[in-house]
Amino acid sequence: MSDSAGVKDVQAGKAPEVKGTPESELSAGDRQKVVTPEYMFFEAPRERAFITGSEAAKEAIRRSNVDVAISYPITPQSETMQQVGSLWAEGYVKEYFRGEEEIGVMSAIAGSSRAGARSMTATAGPGLMRGMEVIASWPGGRIPAVLLIMCRVVNAPLAIQPDNVELAYLLNSGLILLHGENQQDFFDYTMKAFIISERPEVTLPVAVAVDGFFVTHARGYVNIPSKDIKLPPRDPYAEAVPAMDNENPPARLSRDAPIQKSNFISYQVHASWQQEVWAANERARRYINKYMGGLIEVVNPEAETILIASGSAVSQSREAVRQAEEEHNTKIGLIKVRSIRPFPTPELREACKHAKRIIVPEFNYMGWLHREIVTALYGHSKAEIVPGPRVYGGMSMPTEMILQTIFPNKKFVF
Amino acid sequence: MSFKNMTITPGWEKYMTKEYVDLVERGPYGKQKKVSEMGSFKEVLEEHPMCAGCAMTLFIRLTMVGLPNPEHTILIGTAGCGRLALTQTSIPFIYGNYGDTNAVASGLKRGLEVRFKDQAKDVVVMAGDGGLADIGFSAVMHSWFRKERFTTIMLDNEVYGNTGGQESGMTERGALLKMAPKGKLFDKMDMIGLAQTSGVAYIARLTPTNPTRVASVVRKAVMIAREVGPTFIQAYTSCNIEYAIPTPKVLDDAREIESKRYGFMEIISDEAKAYLDSIDTSKKAKK
Numbered sequence: 001m002s003d004s005a006g007v008k009d010v011q012a013g014k015a016p017e018v019k020g021t022p023e024s025e026l027s028a029g030d031r032q033k034v035v036t037p038e039y040m041f042f043e044a045p046r047e048r049a050f051i052t053g054s055e056a057a058k059e060a061i062r063r064s065n066v067d068v069a070i071s072y073p074i075t076p077q078s079e080t081m082q083q084v085g086s087l088w089a090e091g092y093v094k095e096y097f098r099g100e101e102e103i104g105v106m107s108a109i110a111g112s113s114r115a116g117a118r119s120m121t122a123t124a125g126p127g128l129m130r131g132m133e134v135i136a137s138w139p140g141g142r143i144p145a146v147l148l149i150m151c152r153v154v155n156a157p158l159a160i161q162p163d164n165v166e167l168a169y170l171l172n173s174g175l176i177l178l179h180g181e182n183q184q185d186f187f188d189y190t191m192k193a194f195i196i197s198e199r200p201e202v203t204l205p206v207a208v209a210v211d212g213f214f215v216t217h218a219r220g221y222v223n224i225p226s227k228d229i230k231l232p233p234r235d236p237y238a239e240a241v242p243a244m245d246n247e248n249p250p251a252r253l254s255r256d257a258p259i260q261k262s263n264f265i266s267y268q269v270h271a272s273w274q275q276e277v278w279a280a281n282e283r284a285r286r287y288i289n290k291y292m293g294g295l296i297e298v299v300n301p302e303a304e305t306i307l308i309a310s311g312s313a314v315s316q317s318r319e320a321v322r323q324a325e326e327e328h329n330t331k332i333g334l335i336k337v338r339s340i341r342p343f344p345t346p347e348l349r350e351a352c353k354h355a356k357r358i359i360v361p362e363f364n365y366m367g368w369l370h371r372e373i374v375t376a377l378y379g380h381s382k383a384e385i386v387p388g389p390r391v392y393g394g395m396s397m398p399t400e401m402i403l404q405t406i407f408p409n410k411k412f413v414f
Numbered sequence: 415m416s417f418k419n420m421t422i423t424p425g426w427e428k429y430m431t432k433e434y435v436d437l438v439e440r441g442p443y444g445k446q447k448k449v450s451e452m453g454s455f456k457e458v459l460e461e462h463p464m465c466a467g468c469a470m471t472l473f474i475r476l477t478m479v480g481l482p483n484p485e486h487t488i489l490i491g492t493a494g495c496g497r498l499a500l501t502q503t504s505i506p507f508i509y510g511n512y513g514d515t516n517a518v519a520s521g522l523k524r525g526l527e528v529r530f531k532d533q534a535k536d537v538v539v540m541a542g543d544g545g546l547a548d549i550g551f552s553a554v555m556h557s558w559f560r561k562e563r564f565t566t567i568m569l570d571n572e573v574y575g576n577t578g579g580q581e582s583g584m585t586e587r588g589a590l591l592k593m594a595p596k597g598k599l600f601d602k603m604d605m606i607g608l609a610q611t612s613g614v615a616y617i618a619r620l621t622p623t624n625p626t627r628v629a630s631v632v633r634k635a636v637m638i639a640r641e642v643g644p645t646f647i648q649a650y651t652s653c654n655i656e657y658a659i660p661t662p663k664v665l666d667d668a669r670e671i672e673s674k675r676y677g678f679m680e681i682i683s684d685e686a687k688a689y690l691d692s693i694d695t696s697k698k699a700k701k
């Protein structure tokens with residue numbers, strides 16, 4: 001299969017065809033030109049904007065040819081989905097409503113995605129926990145959809161501050177999980193998530209997470225292409241399972257779910273289905289490499305001490321790397337983990353070959369990334385893998401905290 | 415369709431199963447079948463693993479005859495006995511999570527409306543009293559408040575039959591069931607009243623004692639949901655196992671319950687009534 005299989009190549013300069021609709025009645029979305037993902041991601045001229053993460057998500061959705069967006073408020077996500085509501089009012093998103101709560105919203109996404117419509121929603125912390133039964137069933141349903149997550153504390157005690165422990169609950173669900181560092185990542189990953197999610201050999205939901213407030217409410221520079229272009233529409237007939245639109249003969253899965261019987265065949269059905277979900281998750285690597293420049297980014301690959309981080313911890317680590325070099329004359333390596341699922345196990349083994357010390361700064365108490373890294377490198381590295389530094393409950397991470405871990409014999413004030 | 419997609423490629427008929435060939439050649443697709451014709455056409459539900467004498471199975475079978483456009487219908491269900499039969503229909507069936515039916519249906523219907531501007535796609539939820547009145551209650555109510563355009567059919571056997579006979583919100587007060595060892599301590603939930611309060615366009619309560627009526631109520635409910643707003647059918651579909659109804663007496667029980675507390679009832683909004691009249695008029699005009 002060629003790289004562009006299933007993605008229609010619409011030539012630039014050609015107006016979109018909307019049959020039988022007079023020009024004056026076209027929606028803002030109808031007026032956008034469809035471009036290839038490659039053009040949108042790599043070739044389209046971009047302009048620099050100084051916007052919040054929520055606004056970056058909005059601009060990504062505007063260009064993503066979204067059919068159905070379903071919202072429900074929760075801090076710090078609310079602003080994003082209300083901005084997506086504005087996009088619907090402007091005509092960039094075809095259908096939008098506020099659901100009753102997260103179980104309802106995540107279920108409705110399962111419905112709209114099964115209808116063959118490109119679908120998205122967003123949530124945070126307790127909202128993610130509430131929707132979890134449904135979210136964990138999306139991969140098994142082979143539901144292509146995009147879930148934006150603005151990480152915050154999971155109650156109790158009640159708090160709304162940034163802390164990304166909630167991502168730990170998604171690690172074993174089968175969905176693809178990308179963790180953005182900043183506003184630019186949030187913009188790019190969101191658009192790319194739709195394309196990766198809908199690939200025939202993937203057909204899985206993609207979650208794009210960022211750390212709440214640090215990314216969602218703070219402004220950053222984001223390079224964005226023109227709003228006059230959009231991604232190609234979803235093609236639900238080029239996916240791993242048929243759309244439930246009654247345009248196909250009835251699907252076998254819906255007739256004989258494994259629960260119908262208790263015999264070896266039913267166990268086999270479920271076992272092979274689980275294997276296939278995780279195999280599809282692995283097959284997403286190809287598109288993460290192609291569209292996102294790889295599952296990891298490596299800075300100073302030759303360094304003996306390496307920081308490995310995801311999300312906002314990457315930004316803080318970058319600054320710590322700069323300070324270590326400029327103020328302490330020491331070159332420190334940095335690996336940014338873009339994709340948490342699939343996890344970059346072979347990439348990390350290769351990148352950490354010469355490492356003597358690995359430090360894993362995290363924005364959560366229990367250190368899920370540290371555990372992942374330890375598992376990935378076990379037997380493949382002799383490096384000490386330092387658990388932390390960590391902040392949680394809403395704290396920010398001063399670079400001095402990272403420097404203190406890098407240079408245990410020096411004294412830093414923070 | 416759908417129906418076109420089901421049609422067998424010429425020359426391949428002999429390789430398809432008899433059941434499939436019958437469905438294409440003698441199925442209900444593209445023509446409105448009547449209850450009186452049952453036995454003369456291939457039904458969308460035939461084989462199923464339901465208990466002998468199950469009133470719910472009869473009701474589901476009649477419902478399938480009532481569907482105005484099975485080739486453009488999608489069924490949604492949840493945990494419970496009903497889905498054991500629904501999964502065996504030759505209509506796409508979505509089994510999601512516990513109690514999610516009306517939320518899934520909301521997204522599905524809206525997604526289909528975005529994609530199919532010129533072809534009505536009917537979405538029909540069929541789930542039990544536990545699935546709709548207990549665990550799915552919030553999704554049911556909100557789908558009604560939002561005026562989602564699909565049909566909700568409650569297979570009300572007044573018990574969690576599939577999990578072995580526990581009390582549900584739709585169980586009658588006093589009934590002695592599992593998880594109600596002293597008998598149920600509160601009244602049967604008034605879902606009809608709640609449907610009225612939330613502005614459901616067409617509400618019907620019935621039992622399977624009158625087969626023609628079942629098909630006709632389903633047809634009305636699906637047509638009104640397509641054009642006007644949400645519709646709700648609450649059907650008494652007894653559980654002969656958990657309520658120990660002798661198999662040959664299942665319909666006697668239905669008649670008895672019908673006369674005591676489950677009489678046929680239809681509540682129809684003015685808008686829905688006007689819509690039904692308009693279809694009737696256009697049918698007569700055609701004749």
